[in-house]
Amino acid sequence: MRRLALRTGVRWKISIAIAAVGALIAFALSLVVHNAARVSMLETSRDLQMSRLVFAQRIYETTKPRTEPKLGSKLNDPELPRQLRDLLADGRRATYVQGDGPAPDIWAAVPLSNGDVLSLHSPVPNRSADIMEDLDRALVIGSVSVVFVGCALGVLIGGQLSRRLRKAAAAAGKVAEGNTDVRVRKAVGGVVRDETDELARAVDALTDALNERIEAERRVTADIAHELRTPVTGLLTAAELLPPGRPTELVRDRARAMRTLVEDVLEVARLDSASERAELQEIALGEFVARRVTVLDPDVRINVVHESWVNTDPRRLERILLNLLTNAAKYGKPPIEVTVEGRVVRIRDHGPGFPEALLREGPSRFRTGASDRAGTGHGLGLTIAAGQARVLGARLTFRNAAPGATEAPGGTGGAIAVLWLPEHAPTNTGSFPMPTRLD
Structure with a gap:
């Protein structure tokens, strides 16, 4: 059963790999930057909210007789989150972020000397939310740009490598067709040295080794055929001296066939040597x-x-x-x-x-x-x-x-x-x- 195989070039494989790595890095960095900016924004909002509450506390405690809390603060607010009440149990002031949306509520609470709790809450300022939206938008645009730039860079790098491999394949194909003068390393060219050059040198070494072996086999074949010419000629001459008859005809026929074979083998050896020239x-x-x-x-x-x-x-x-x-x-x-x-x-x-x-x-x-x-x-x-x-x-x-x-x-x-x-x-x-x- 044949497996379905997707065929694509090195250029696109490298491009996809670089784009995928770039997208992964951009996503990770965007997530880190977003979280860091959000934490910094919330910390700033908490500090600002606590400063307002401390100022409202001073006004409330120094006013005689005491009136309603100022600056939007409330006394013993029934909507005070349970988590913030737990933080106030130790008698210390605290802040709390309620909600996970783009504009959560920032709570600040401080216990008073008489056991009451003065609290203040308001959503994150619109300006801070707008800043976060602008930051997220910039991160998305930057991430997409990184992916496209990485893809383009992959196309350039992969294209050069693909061209070198194609040149090597074309040169190797010419060698396979019998053009042993072609050198893959020379066909690849280029200034940069990489694995393609190692492959080209290996193919050239293999071609040289095969050429040497073929040449050795050709010389052996030519030498054997040349050495056989003399005894075969003598055999054919001796066959002509035999008395007429069917056995003589069989011997002569086989001797002629052997002579033809020797001559053909010698001709093949000469043609393989590439030394033959046409007389035009x-x-x-x-x-x-x-x-x-x-x-x-x-x-x-x-x-x-x-x-x-x-x-x-x-x-x-x-x-x-x-x-x-x-x-x-x-x-x-x-x-x-x-x-x-x-x-x-x-x-x-x-x-x-x-x-x-x-x-x-x-x-x-x-x-x-x-x-x-x-x-x-x-x-x-x-x-x-x-x-x-x-x-x-x-x-x-x-x-x-x-x-x-x-x-x-x-x-x-x-x-x-x-x-x-x-x-x-x-x-x-x-x-x-x-x-x-x-x-």
């Missing part, structure tokens, strides 16, 4: 393909839709055509069609098509395909064709035709190999010239 000639592509394909297989249908002159290596192009036609004849079904349109050459058979592994991963040496496309080959034909195409700077793609798009009985659409020759031929160093813009 300007040719009419349609005419060249028609002439060579006719010699290779007269039964192949040839259709030149549009002629085009190309600068390429005829020998390597012929090798690609030979391998693709051999593969189509061995694993596909007739008719085999070759179409030339401009710089594009398509070779199609009407068989079961390429295996899914080849379409997904490309040609692989010593893999002859699935059971429905199995043969007696060594699986090097398409690998060599793809390698020769790289030397020419061309692109070789593989796909299957749609089921039912065939005139062959029993066919399922067929396999289609497409060779895309480049507009600009490679130079002697294997690079490609930059097009010059003429104004």
